[in-house]
Amino acid sequence: xxxxxxxxxxxxxxxxxxxxxxxxxxxxxxxxxxxxxxxxxxxxxxxxxxxxxxxxxxxxxxxxxxxxxxxxxxxxxxxxxxxxxxxxxxxxxxxxxxxxxxxxxxxxxxxxxxxxxxxxxxxxxxxxxxxxxxxxxxxxxxxxxxxxxxxxxxxxxxxxxxxxxxxxxxxxxxxxxxxxxxxxxxxxxxxxxxxxxxxxxxxxxxxxxxxxxxxxxxxxxxxxxxxxxxxxxxxxxxxxxxxxxxxxxxxxxxxxxxxxxxxxxxxxxxxxxxxxxxxxxxxxxxxxxxxxxxxxxxxxxxxxxxxxxxxxxxxxxxxxxxxxxxxxxxxxxxxxxxxxxxxxxxxxxx
Amino acid sequence: xxxxxxxxxxxxxxxxxxxxxxxxxxxxxxxxxxxxxxxxxxxxxxxxxxxxxxxxxxxxxxxxxxxxxxxxxxxxxxxxxxxxxxxxxxxxxxxxxxxxxxxxxxxxxxxxxxxxxxxxxxxxxxxxxxxxxxxxxxxxxxxxxxxxxxxxxxxxxxxxxxxxxxxxxxxxxxxxxxxxxxxxxxxxxxxxxxxxxxxxxxxxxxxxxxxxxxxxxxxxxxxxxxxxxxxxxxxxxxxxxxxxxxxxxxxxxxxxxxxxxxxxxxxxxxxxxxxxxxxxxxxxxxxxxxxxxxxxxxxxxxxxxxxxxxxxxxxxxxxxxxxxxxxxxxxxxxxxxxxxxxxxxxxxxx
Numbered sequence: 001x002x003x004x005x006x007x008x009x010x011x012x013x014x015x016x017x018x019x020x021x022x023x024x025x026x027x028x029x030x031x032x033x034x035x036x037x038x039x040x041x042x043x044x045x046x047x048x049x050x051x052x053x054x055x056x057x058x059x060x061x062x063x064x065x066x067x068x069x070x071x072x073x074x075x076x077x078x079x080x081x082x083x084x085x086x087x088x089x090x091x092x093x094x095x096x097x098x099x100x101x102x103x104x105x106x107x108x109x110x111x112x113x114x115x116x117x118x119x120x121x122x123x124x125x126x127x128x129x130x131x132x133x134x135x136x137x138x139x140x141x142x143x144x145x146x147x148x149x150x151x152x153x154x155x156x157x158x159x160x161x162x163x164x165x166x167x168x169x170x171x172x173x174x175x176x177x178x179x180x181x182x183x184x185x186x187x188x189x190x191x192x193x194x195x196x197x198x199x200x201x202x203x204x205x206x207x208x209x210x211x212x213x214x215x216x217x218x219x220x221x222x223x224x225x226x227x228x229x230x231x232x233x234x235x236x237x238x239x240x241x242x243x244x245x246x247x248x249x250x251x252x253x254x255x256x257x258x259x260x261x262x263x264x265x266x267x268x269x270x271x272x273x274x275x276x277x278x279x280x281x282x283x284x285x286x287x288x289x290x291x292x293x294x295x296x297x298x299x300x301x302x303x304x305x306x307x308x309x310x311x312x313x314x315x316x317x318x319x320x321x322x323x324x325x326x327x328x329x330x331x332x333x334x335x336x337x338x339x340x341x342x343x344x345x346x347x348x349x350x
Numbered sequence: 351x352x353x354x355x356x357x358x359x360x361x362x363x364x365x366x367x368x369x370x371x372x373x374x375x376x377x378x379x380x381x382x383x384x385x386x387x388x389x390x391x392x393x394x395x396x397x398x399x400x401x402x403x404x405x406x407x408x409x410x411x412x413x414x415x416x417x418x419x420x421x422x423x424x425x426x427x428x429x430x431x432x433x434x435x436x437x438x439x440x441x442x443x444x445x446x447x448x449x450x451x452x453x454x455x456x457x458x459x460x461x462x463x464x465x466x467x468x469x470x471x472x473x474x475x476x477x478x479x480x481x482x483x484x485x486x487x488x489x490x491x492x493x494x495x496x497x498x499x500x501x502x503x504x505x506x507x508x509x510x511x512x513x514x515x516x517x518x519x520x521x522x523x524x525x526x527x528x529x530x531x532x533x534x535x536x537x538x539x540x541x542x543x544x545x546x547x548x549x550x551x552x553x554x555x556x557x558x559x560x561x562x563x564x565x566x567x568x569x570x571x572x573x574x575x576x577x578x579x580x581x582x583x584x585x586x587x588x589x590x591x592x593x594x595x596x597x598x599x600x601x602x603x604x605x606x607x608x609x610x611x612x613x614x615x616x617x618x619x620x621x622x623x624x625x626x627x628x629x630x631x632x633x634x635x636x637x638x639x640x641x642x643x644x645x646x647x648x649x650x651x652x653x654x655x656x657x658x659x660x661x662x663x664x665x666x667x668x669x670x671x672x673x674x675x676x677x678x679x680x681x682x683x684x685x686x687x688x689x690x691x692x693x694x695x696x697x698x699x700x
Contacts, residue, residue, distance in 0.1 A: 142504055149683060150500050153663045154492055154656040295647045302641060306504040313503045333499060333679040
């Protein structure tokens with residue numbers, strides 16, 4: 001029998017905790033440790049809550065200490081930051097310890113597009129230490145980039161690719177909702193946006209860079225719009241309560257073009273739930289090359305479930321991968337762990 | 351600049367000719383030769399018709415001769431037979447010449463499931479000669495196996511996977527239509543089926559074996575049904591003319607189960623075109639693991655376009671692959687050629 005792959009979980013937020021819970025019940029994986037920079041006590045509490053049966057697993061506030069105490073590990077599941085500049089020290093620490101990394105930070109999907117020099121530094125270190133890394137996630141990383149690539153592989157070429165993801169903000173916490181301007185009046189939203197306080201979806205750059213690399217076409221973003229979605233009716237759902245006439249989400253659109261004239265349009269309206277008469281929650285991928293290929297996922301992929309599933313399922317491929325910075329497209333989709341991680345993982349648990 | 355990858359096209363039927371045409375206009379590929387076992391003249395005529403601008407390309411009735419005369423090649427695009435027993439000599443010939451192979455024979459999707467000993471022989475030879483091979487196609491190879499794997503990677507597990515492909519037989523020639531029993535009365539269909547003359551879709555075994563390997567779950571086919579589709583109205587479309595009350599296609603269903611209780615159901619109704627009121631042509635993939643993931647491609651993927659696109663797009667990954675028998679799931683989805691193969695490739699040209 002193949003020995004279990006030993007995982008260390010760095011990051012104890014919603015995604016990190018969810019991944020820990022799934023890893024703990026996935027045959028072939030053994031939870032070796034949990035790291036929280038907040039405190040060792042917080043790491044220990046998370047470990048006890050999410051993976052109470054993980055024999056020999058240790059918790060702490062620094063990776064090196066945890067890895068030393070747990071007797072070594074294979075892969076770090078990194079769910080801490082979205083920006084590469086914040087991830088660098090953590091990736092470096094993991095690489096220096098000879099650990100592979102699966103990372104769900106947005107910038108990790110295609111690091112070279114964010115900071116080419118930093119990405120080269122990481123690549124060199126990964127090569128030197130003989131370890132591989134991959135960034136993944138539902139979006140960026142899957143719905144708006146990898147899945148379109150997979151579908152494009154079955155087409156005779158394309159002139160335009162359009163992805164529309166209409167999803168719900170209901171599973172998210174106050175931090176995300178605030179960054180979307182939820183609850184503001186349209187005027188307040190405008191002012192907040194002018195002050196740079198509305199983040200919206202931050203994965204367009206990563207998706208476009210990943211698509212460009214995967215499809216072998218240089219793509220440049222020429223348009224990036226973020227508008228408020230105002231619901232005239234009051235919102236009462238899943239513990240969210242807002243009067244009519246306020247912002248309940250954002251409608252973002254990004255357009256990228258290639259010198260060939262090929263265009264990629266990524267649309268991402270997100271709102272608090274869905275009231276009757278509003279656009280159904282779904283993912284739509286349209287690839288036009290004369291024949292139109294139209295794929296629709298309905299309801300929209302659950303971002304939390306998909307992100308964690310991809311993290312877990314990429315581990316076997318990562319363990320066998322050549323050293324360096326990978327994408328999901330540069331790794332073979334080998335037998336993965338999903339079948340073992342059976343059962344319902346409700347969005348509410350994400 | 352990377353030198354072009356030199357392709358030899360073995361097989362001059364509908365798919366082989368189509369692949370030749372696309373390869374000839376794909377930057378990064380250079381058509382080096384065409385092989386037809388029918389005759390050298392037939393190979394030459396196909397080359398002249400489909401790739402008139404292919405400088406230095408040669409045609410002939412044997413692979414070794416063509417490769418010697420054209421000055422060497424990298425990849426054989428093999429579109430001759432569906433059954434492994436018929437493919438073995440051709441694969442062996444290619445491997446012995448140190449050539450990689452992309453093959454669209456149904457059995458090539460997962461050779462070990464068809465004949466484990468023969469597959470081992472091919473694997474050993476490929477290893478010895480340092481060449482890689484991959485089988486591909488729209489179905490088997492993509493709609494009913496790889497695409498479900500790609501989607502499953504984003505789920506928290508599954509208890510059942512269902513794929514339904516409702517496609518049209520209109521693009522196919524008389525040979526295929528006859529193997530489906532098109533034009534027969536229901537009684538004649540029953541008699542023909544009893545004599546073993548109705549082939550229907552022959553890819554279920556390959557798809558189930560590929561899914562089992564990709565998902566890491568042993569699957570056994572427990573049910574495999576092929577029923578006639580009788581259209582009461584007359585059929586008048588695309589040069590096909592049939593009175594009402596005759597067979598216009600087949601409805602096939604295959605069910606496989608794992609010891610875990612997980613089930614895979616593959617449904618493939620195919621009929622001549624689609625009249626109003628009949629089921630829309632589409633591909634549906636449903637993955638149930640508590641949450642239901644439902645992806646629908648509408649209209650159904652064009653089998654000819656997709657098969658040829660996959661052949662072409664897998665070439666770069668194959669050229670860089672480790673020696674041995676691959677699947678599309680064991681190859682990285684690297685930058686591929688699709689964007690170059692732009693423009694409309696009508697189903698009628700397939």
